[in-house]
Amino acid sequence: MSALLSVSDAHVAYGKVEAVRSVSLEVGTNEIVTIVGANGAGKTTLLSAIMGILPLKGRVAFAGQDLAQLDIEDRVAMGLGLVPEHRELFVTMNVEDNLELGAFRIERSKAKASMERVYALFPRLKERRKQLAGTLSGGEQQMLAMGRALMGEPKLLMLDEPSLGLAPIIVADIFRIVTELRAAGVSVLLVEQNAQAALKIADQAYVMELGEFVLSGKASDIAANERVAASYLGFQHEGESAV
């Protein structure tokens, strides 16, 4: 099977400390893959390294091409998109400018249609299109970050903790949109602490602990796994029962 994204034997280190050890994963086309795990397991580090923000030892291939020599902007141009945990919006610019810049690499004629699609997915953004990104609520900022990444017409969208710090009703909305993206032909690699919600919508799942994958398989199987249920889902029930 030729996966859209394939990572094999990846190591990521901060100086001498290895935050990610010998990790391999695959994301197919039209697939939602989730990486769940506790805070500090190395999930964000792994996504940053796949995007080229951090140096990675091992092999990462996207759409059949080795990414080793490519920097962040080249990966974006190939169709790899990342919505980072801190969203990294252009806070002093308005919603529309943020979106327009998301399509920096795309032909002008296509960008218009892209913007309409994003507005259809996130009608709230259309209402706020002249508002400065920094003045949006947390949920709206998350929508804008996703919208900006979608403007670049990614084949694979990597989402880092999209539900973090958001109200339950907005979280539900964002997870619904993630499934809509799959239907529209965008694969999603979703990193979440909210394991329960993530496993519900994902096709495949990986469980990460202390920089390593300890379990992988179908999301439904992982959700049914006793060990996962005990260490993540149970915890989620008590600690973040809101979702």
Next chain:
Amino acid sequence: MNTTIMLFLVQDGITNGAIYALLGLALVLVFAVTRVILIPQGEFVTYGALTYASLAAGQMPGTAKLALALGIGAFAFDLFEARKALHGRLIVRGLITNIALPAIVLALTLYFAAQKPPVAICIALSLVIVAMIGLYIYRIAFQPLAHTSVLVLLIASVGVHLALQGLGLLFFGAEGQRGPALLSGAFTAGALRFTGQSITVYAITIAFIVGLWLFFGLTLYGKALRATAVNRLGARLAGIRTTLSGQIAFLLASVIGALSGILIVPITTLYYDSGFLIGLKGFVAAIIGGLVSYPLTAVAALVVGIVEAFSSFYASNYKEVIVFMLLIPVLLLRSLAAPAVEEEKD
């Protein structure tokens, strides 16, 4: 003091302030986008001014040769960086922008210098030459250091300033030069006499500021530049290359510098090292603007110009001292307003 003198001083201050405003804006722009504190901004001023003056006097300016030499250097840097993934298109593009362009400009300069060209051609050539120098200097000195700290970039900036100043002495000699006025003639309004040159200074400054405002507000590249200044990682994730933003910022800064020089050199005699002090005054304005605010920088520049005019009238020996002392209360206020030192993020 009588009103006439005061009006004269204010007028003089605004003319100088307009120039400082342009320079201050360029400094803020370059710092916001690349985190480089552009000390060589002053050299762009002298290079622009003296290239223009030399051409107008029918002499061949050495800056045209420097542009070609730097272009060759920039091309070599490009080739070295892309050595693992060289392809034909990249080489051809590099050859055109880094070698063919400065070579053509050098040929044009050689051709025109021999026959005392009209003012418009002198201006165009000077602007293009200094713009290329700015672009290639970014490629050679700053792009390889783009990921380092502000301090390292500042040290590189001082190095470039010293190198360019030395080369300036080589190219233009120790003698000062003056260039022809862009617009001759004058008219009087009440007690004030406006020369064509000072009107040109106002008009070009205003046109440039409006142009910059439109560029940043309306065009995709202008917005990309702002985006890089606001959030470098966010910009990269949107596919905006930091190098591209850096190139545009340096291009704008060098054109602004050269233009300022061309505007000043008909009024004041400029020497190879005059740019530094002029650039520093733009820097004072930029600091008052916190190296982030464009409007505040522009207003501060006018204040700097007016303070300079008055202090050169009352205490001309101390005029530089007084202008630079403006910084002390500003820095004090700023340090009181923001007591915590912010750690550098990237």
